[in-house]
Amino acid sequence: MEHPVTVENLTVAYHQKPVLREVEFSVPKGKLIGIVGPNGAGKSTLIKSILGLIPRASGEVQIFGKPYKQERRRIGYVPQRESVDWDFPTSALDVVLMGRYGHIGWFRRPSSKDKALAMSALEKVGMADYADRQISQLSGGQQQRVFLARALAQDAEIYFMDEPFVGVDAATEKAIIALLTELKHQGKTVLVVHHDLQTVTEYFDWVLLLNIRLIEFGPTEEVFTAENLQKTYGGRLSLLQESGNLSAFKA
């Protein structure tokens, strides 16, 4: 089987303190995968280290069996909303066009085809009317949609999304999950950092449970069990149960 992402023995440390330890997994193609674990489990760190945005203490990452640098164009990334400088003076359309630079090169002007692709991506996320608006003047949920449009315009084969549902309303969340499902049906592989345990079984085919170490990785119906959640969240699980975040979960 073809593996879009393979991670071997990955350890990442900040100031000598490991925040990911000996993580190993191999992602199957064409799945929608949830990355789940408590705050500070290393979920964002996992994505950033796969993308080479932060250094690894040890480990190997392969994209379709090759080093990341050779295959980076095949990857789309939607970062956490808080990590982006929204004051940067640029329009929504320009942000989406940045997704095309892997195809057109940084120093060439985007063609009318690139612009049409960018506009159609904005249309898909319901943001075509805001194409000329400065991104600083969009709401949080609208900004999130523009970033999603950028990833769509990139036409990647693997997508990493860091909490795409934070700060969006219920209708937008459903629209985003419908888009991600469409990408999956096109044979693309989508990995999503996700916090709402109630929707995990509904949204994701596979789940990666993480708490510094990889707890489990596999099909949701096999992996998303009470026992594995206990291993992942430890004492915090009872808090989640009390808050109702696990009410939909069948043990």
Ligand SMILES: Nc1ncnc2c1ncn2[C@@H]1O[C@H](COP(=O)(O)OP(=O)(O)OP(=O)(O)O)[C@@H](O)[C@H]1O
């Ligand atoms: N730039 C940094 N410098 C030092 N420590 C960091 C840095 N970024 C993250 N950390 C630490 O690394 C650990 C993992 O952080 P990370 O953001 O990957 O967790 P997460 O699972 O994505 O958390 P959350 O669910 O809260 O977003 C945390 O303990 C965090 O405090």
